[in-house]
Amino acid sequence: xxxxxxxxxxxxxxxxxxxxxxxxxxxxxxxxxxxxxxxxxxxxxxxxxxxxxxxxxxxxxxxxxxxxxxxxxxxxxxxxxxxxxxxxxxxxxxxxxxxxxxxxxxxxxxxxxxxxxxxxxxxxxxxxxxxxxxxxxxxxxxxxxxxxxxxxxxxxxxxxxxxxxxxxxxxxxxxxxxxxxxxxxxxxxxxxxxxxxxxxxxxxxxxxxxxxxxxxxxxxxxxxxxxxxxxxxxxxxxxxxxxxxxxxxxxxxxxxxxxxxxxxxxxxxxxxxxxxxxxxxxxxxxxxxxxxx
Numbered sequence: 001x002x003x004x005x006x007x008x009x010x011x012x013x014x015x016x017x018x019x020x021x022x023x024x025x026x027x028x029x030x031x032x033x034x035x036x037x038x039x040x041x042x043x044x045x046x047x048x049x050x051x052x053x054x055x056x057x058x059x060x061x062x063x064x065x066x067x068x069x070x071x072x073x074x075x076x077x078x079x080x081x082x083x084x085x086x087x088x089x090x091x092x093x094x095x096x097x098x099x100x101x102x103x104x105x106x107x108x109x110x111x112x113x114x115x116x117x118x119x120x121x122x123x124x125x126x127x128x129x130x131x132x133x134x135x136x137x138x139x140x141x142x143x144x145x146x147x148x149x150x151x152x153x154x155x156x157x158x159x160x161x162x163x164x165x166x167x168x169x170x171x172x173x174x175x176x177x178x179x180x181x182x183x184x185x186x187x188x189x190x191x192x193x194x195x196x197x198x199x200x201x202x203x204x205x206x207x208x209x210x211x212x213x214x215x216x217x218x219x220x221x222x223x224x225x226x227x228x229x230x231x232x233x234x235x236x237x238x239x240x241x242x243x244x245x246x247x248x249x250x251x252x253x254x255x256x257x258x259x260x261x262x263x264x265x266x267x268x269x270x271x272x273x274x275x276x277x278x279x280x281x282x283x284x285x286x287x288x289x290x291x292x293x
Contacts, residue, residue, distance in 0.1 A: 007072075007131060008033065010047050015039035016127060024127070038130040040085070043220040044095035046169070049110050049151075051084040052123035058082030059139065061117045067154050069141040074129035077137050083129045084117065089145040094172050095224035103176075105148055107169035112155025114168070124215045125168050171213050172221060179206045180229045187233045195234060202230040 008029070016024045016039040017032035032038050040048050048071070053061045059073040059082040068086075075082035092098065092106045114121055131138045165174040183202055190198045203226040210216045 010040075010042075012039055012042040017130075018127070021127070033130065033132045036130055036133050036135050037127050038132075039126060040128045041125070043218070044093060044098075044224050046092045046094060046106060046125075047088055048125075048128075049086045049088065049106075049113060050123070050125050050128045051086075051113060051117050051119040052081075053084060053117060053119050054081050055118075056080035059084070059137070061119075062141075065116050065118075067113070067116060068146065068151070069144070071142060071145070072131050072138055072140045074131045074136040074138045076129070084119075085128065085131070086113070086151065087145040089147045092148075094169075094221060095228070100176065102148075103169065104173055105152075107160060107173050108157050109148055109151050109155060110169050111160055111164045112157060113151070114164075116155055121163065121167055122214065123168070126218070166213055167215065171210075171215075171217050172225070174213075175206060175209055175217065175222070176225050176229070178209050179225065180232070183229050183233045187237045191237070195230075198234060199227065199230045202226045202233075 011029050011033070013029055014026050015029060015032045017027055017035040017037060018024050019036050021037060027035075040050065051061075053059075055061065056079060057064075058080055059075040061082075062068070062070055062073075062084050070084045071087040073082050073084050092102050094103055110125070113119070114123075129136045129138075160170045160173065164170045179202065182205055186201065186205070187198070190201065203223065206222050206226040206229075210222050
């Protein structure tokens with residue numbers, strides 16, 4: 001752990017790790033760093049962009065293509081294949097709390113770096129050669145972490161191809177776009193149902209879309225994307241918005257001081273009671289039919 005001691009602090013607390021890529025396990029960080037391969041980004045957060053170079057001089061591909069110096073490279077001493085790793089100065093969140101614009105930007109930059117370095121397109125940026133393990137020939141090229149705008153200067157920024165959407169961070173963007181378009185109309189079929197039922201339906205659809213990728217995203221990424229889309233559609237659907245207004249109005253009427261309220265005579269009652277509750281006429285009668293009024 002002498003080469004990159006500061007990298008240790010950026011690793012997940014319980015990363016996936018392995019000594020052989022066919023058998024991933026989850027272990028505490030202090031145990032995981034003793035294995036040859038390790039998960040380098042925490043769940044739903046991208047600190048590092050890793051490029052997988054299957055070439056006998058893979059560790060120097062960045063210099064051959066005039067790319068900026070990477071944070072480090074880890075090379076297989078037997079065949080020269082290497083991982084080239086760039087550290088981001090501002091990590092990008094891939095959960096519902098993150099910016100979709102930033103994620104799209106990062107995905108385009110990652111795809112551009114893959115094209116420029118002729119890296120493996122199918123690499124998922126999930127497990128890397130552990131730079132803290134003595135099995136690899138690890139070189140530290142800079143202590144600099146880069147902003148996305150700086151890295152963007154070295155690549156050709158363009159929309160992701162259909163193939164690029166199937167790999168790396170392109171999967172996150174593809175998953176989000178596919179599921180959100182489905183959800184915009186699917187929300188109508190869940191009117192009158194609970195939030196949990198709606199979220200469960202979105203999550204199930206997201207998992208189904210994820211299985212179409214050659215290398216599916218981890219569950220944490222699927223869950224974050226599904227929650228983001230479910231919340232967005234639920235809050236903006238007119239029916240569920242009226243449901244929310246109704247509940248707030250009901251809470252307000254129950255929370256008032258009964259002793260100061262003057263009884264309303266039958267003749268004084270509104271001919272449009274839904275207006276008194278701040279909900280639509282349709283919502284009012286739906287609730288009445290269901291016994292909620």
